[in-house]
Amino acid sequence: MCDEARCYKEEQMALCVRYTKDLNVHKGFLGFVDCSVKQDAEALSQHIYDYFKAYNLSNKVQIIGQSYDGAIVMAGKFNGVQAKIQNKYPCAVYTHCMAHRINLVVVDMCKFVKETRCIFNTLESIYNNFSYPTENQQLIVIQKKLGLKFKTIGRIIDTRWNCRYKNCDAVLNCYQAIIHVLQEENDDDNDKDVNEALGILNNLQKASFIVNLFVIRPVLSIIIS
Incomplete structure (x- = not known):
């Protein structure tokens, strides 16, 4: 092999x-x-x-x-x-390779099913937003203040088999901190990316997004185990 x-x-x-x-x-x-x-x-x-x-x-x-x-x-x-x-x-x-086959199925499912496509498009937007050093540092600080275990939001790449699960897990564990930072960005009149942050915030606070995220995380955990 x-x-x-x-x-x-x-x-x-x-x-x-x-x-x-x-x-x-x-x-x-x-x-x-x-x-x-x-x-x-x-x-x-x-x-x-x-x-x-x-x-x-x-x-x-x-x-x-x-x-x-x-x-x-x-x-x-x-x-x-x-x-x-x-x-x-x-x-x-x-x-x-069966592991490659499973990954291909997962990737296609995440792109084909509307609900999962919306989830991972939002997760990709979260990664892009917190890839800037300032926003990322704010997220780290807020996680520490809230007593949350430090989690990073990674880039979603088709060949990284566990990246989807890790991002779902990170967002659920750091949900409160992410919301807090995004709200601060929306309140900052000097933030040029305020529209993007507002769009991410709206998606994160939708009940359908939260429910689907809770559903997809255990499914992905089974696949990568």
Whole structure:
């Protein structure tokens, strides 16, 4: 099992294995592979072979399965990584990573269902509003005054599986502090973003928004667990 991600201007591929020992199934993380130079199927599959060779695994393992995301470079039937791995290990059946599949379903649901779309559009607006240092500092101060556990509002990104749950949880836990800061912004005549803050405040105080937020949070918590 492997996946790649960009980290500090480098493209890193994480490599993991599932294996059996004494009829028990184990899962282990092997390491990161720097694949910054090239990320096509040929290069990525070669990185996997080279890693096995470097750690004397080439002649000791028999790959019978492989799991990646659904990107064409990984999942391509004829020229993807899975096809190239299968050329050397014919028994290596490809499975689209179930965690990726679940995330795709969640992302589509959040965009397709009107109620969830309204929730996450509002959460995105909250993130944008408190991404400014002044507003963010005010939120931190108010949380401390109210004795609330410090929570940050993150950006919603499709590939970050738990960001939706974390933002729902953060807003519910810091709801009072967020409302307080937004009300102060609305009362500040010099705040040029007062219209945006007013719109967020109106959405947050709608009964439908609060009820839907309480409904969606436990659903998302089940999915990411």
